[in-house]
Amino acid sequence: MTDAGARFRTLLARDDLLVCPGVHDPLTAAVADFVGFDTIYMTGYGTSLSKVGYPDAGFITMPEMIDNAANIQERIDVPLLADADNGYGNATNVVRTVREYIKAGVAGIHIEDQTFPKRCGHTTGRQVIPREEAVGKIRAAADVRDERGEDFVLIARTDARGTGDGSLDEAIGRANDFLDAGADVAFVEGPTDESELERIGREVDGPLVYNFVGDLGSSPYVELDALDGWGFDVVLFPITATLSTIASVHEDLSAFADDPVAGMRRIDDKFNRQPVGSLHDFSGFPEVVDWERAYLPDEERDKYEGSLGDDVESGGR
Known part of the structure; x- marks a missing residue:
């Protein structure tokens, strides 16, 4: 049983929308923790870019992600939610993935239904595995949670909306199937406008995550009060620290290059x-x-x- 998971579940049970800034390493996490947030999120994109220097396209491995998550959780005083990509394989691989994240001490993870190699949920070219296979992976993850850390939070993400022939109907159907399979929270990636967000809030039968990526992706800028009203419970701002770091370092080093x-x-x-x-x-x-x-x-x-x-x-x- 993870203390971080229990604390996150307490936060999730509140009526307030839970805002989670994204960080990519223990340093940016320490800054976020100093500023003061109830929960912090480890971005997969930022972790891949900062740790191995590659984009979010399946280049980073499970041990690298878990090592980063463990170091971040050790450095901060609040629960950490972490990206677990697509679980790094099939349902049997998911068993080890969830066990390792539980050992890392984080509050919870999200696992998506993309094929391997996966890619950022706001880029073109994504594909998803068949729904039955995806449900099996979530069932495997839920069983590990129940056996190894019952307070560990399992967020099930579907990228079905963003595939070439994807529909919101398919994404909502998958999200509900994932909740039925044991997920604690559903995460529909890539809704394209406010009407889709309203539908997700109305038709998905469980706690909900919204991924607020801003100009990087296809989902809209929306006010937090609106998300709360539509029934969302958690909002991730995944690349906050990553974009801030790139912009700030570029600005400072440009001035440094002119006059050290x-x-x-x-x-x-x-x-x-x-x-x-x-x-x-x-x-x-x-x-x-x-x-x-x-x-x-x-x-x-x-x-x-x-x-x-x-x-x-x-x-x-």
Whole structure:
């Protein structure tokens, strides 16, 4: 039983729409946690791009995704929802995938019904496996949840709306079948307008996720109050930190390329205007010093006397 899963279930039971910003590594997760959110989401696209340098097109593996998820959950104080792509194989592969995510300690995952290799749910060229096979994968995932971590949250995603011959009817039908198979939450990827969102909210019989991808994808910008009114329970903003990182790093490095010294001063100044404290404070050095004081011999503290550098004993600058 995962503590993160139990906490997420408590949040899901509230009437309020649960907003989850997307992060791609422990650093961006730490920033989101500092800002303050009830739940954080690990994006598959951002993880693939940041960890292996490839787009969200089936290039990242299950161990790489789980390693990232475990490190993020360790770094933050709130429950983490994680992308589990298509489960990395058939129903038997899903058994191990869910076991490994439960061991990682995250609150829950979503698994989609795409073929392998999968791709971003807002790009062309997606394909889905037959409905019966997809239901079998969700049943396998639900059985592992029940056996290994009953509070672990299973979100079942369908990409049927976005395939070449996909229909909203097929997507809604799959979502309900996935809930019947044991999923806790349904996730219809790629609705194209507000009328489709209203139908999903009306016709899917269970808790719902909306994937708010903005200009990157095919789903509309909508107000959160509208989503709440249509019956959605969770809204993911999957690429928030990824787009922010790319845009900010590009802006800063462009200025740095023109004048490295002035560019570095600009970066320093921008960082120092944030409320996170020094880099050493934010990264956790004070906690390391506390561990040293608690567990190392007293003479180990002599290393700080007369040494040069930012004073991590007091948090640095």
